[in-house]
Amino acid sequence: NGVMFFAAPLAPGRLHDMLAARLGQVRRFRQRAVRRSRTHWDWEEVPGFEVGAHIVEESLPPGAGDDELRALASAQMAQPLPLERPLWRVHLVHGFHGGSALLWRLHHCMGDGIALMVLMLAITDLDPDADRRQGKGAWGSDNPLADLFGEVPMSHRDAMAHLEQFLPEGARLLAKPAEMLAATKPWLRRAGSVPAFAKLACRWPDPRTPLKGKLGGEKRVAWTPAVPLEEVRLAKAAVGGTVNDVLLATIAGGLRRYLQSRGQRVDGLSFRAVVPVSLRPLEEMSGLGNCVGLVFLPVVQ
Secondary structure: OEEEEEOOOOOHHHHHHHHHHHHHHOHHHHEEEEEOOOOOEEEEEOOOOOHHHHEEEEEOOOOOOHHHHHHHHHHHHOOOOOOOOOOEEEEEEEEEOOEEEEEEEEOOOOEOHHHHHHHHHHOOOOOOOHHHHHOOOOOOOOOHHHHHHOOOOOOHHHHHHHHHHHOOOOHHHHHHHHHHHHHOOHHHHHHHHHHHHHHHHOOOOOOOOOOOOOOOOOOOOOOOOOOOHHHHHHHHHHHOOOHHHHHHHHHHHHHHHHHHHOOOOOOOOEEEEEEEEEOOOHHHHHHOEOOEEEEEEEEEO
16 A cells, blocks of 8 residues: 655546556556465456556545545555456545545555565656656656566666666665575575574564554554655765665664653663565566565664
8 A cells, every 4th residue: 555645636537548558568457366276376367457447536625634635545445455356446536735645555466565666666757747748648768667567578787777777776775685596506595494494483572562462453544744865865974874774773763762652661672673675686577476585673772
C-alpha cells in the first residue's frame, strides 16, 4: 500500500491513459493468480484486460485533509483484492488539500517492495508534460528507468547504466547483493544455508516491549510530513556513513523516544529489525516477483 500526493487535481482520463500505456505493458499487471493445486499457484493472462477496472474514484468532503485521507486508506487496506482480476488497484482521491491523492494497493505476490519501487519510479516523467506531447500516456523518453521494463531484454551492464542515471546513490546498493550472490558457487550457497538457518533458529527472541503486542484485525495508516533529502545528506556529511545509515539511526532514535514515552527502560536494550535486500539481477527487474534476502539488524538503544 502506498499514497502519493499531488498539488493539482488529476484528470481521470489522463491517469487512465498513462496507466494503460505504462503498467499495461508490464505483464504481471495484466495477469491474475490462479490456484492449480493445493500447493501450486500460477499466473494467467486475463482475457480482455482493461486498466479502467482497476481505477476507483473517491471524493473527500470539502476541507478534508490528512485525517480524512488516513481514514480512507485504513478502511481500504482492510479490504481484500478480488482474485478474479490482477491483484492491484489505484484509488484516485479528489479533494485532498485542493489537489489529488493516489492510493496504490498491490498484492505482495506481484512483486517485492524494491522491484515495485523501481517500477513506480520508471512510470514517472522528469517533465510533467511529457505524456501530453507524446500522446496517450506513452512512456516518457526522458526517464532511463522505463527501458528496464520494456519488452527487449537488457544486459546487466546496460541495466546498471540506466539505473545510475536516475539513482546515482542507490544503483550500487541495489545491484551489489545480486552480484555477490551470482558470484558465489551453487554448492557453496547450499552449504552455507544450513548453518545460516541453524543460527537463525537458535536466536533468543527479542525482549518483551510495547513493540510486541497482540495482532488485531484493524489497520491504521499514518505518515509524517516530507523530510527534505538535502537535510539527510547534510547529516550524512556531518557524521559520515551513507543516507541509509542516517535513516536507520533516525528510526532507532524515534523508537527510543517512543519506548521511553511508554515507560520502557531503554538503556542497553537491543532488538532486531528486518531489512529487505534485493537479490534480483537488474536486467530481470521487469519480471517482478519476490526475490529478496532478509538482514536481521540489531537496533541498540
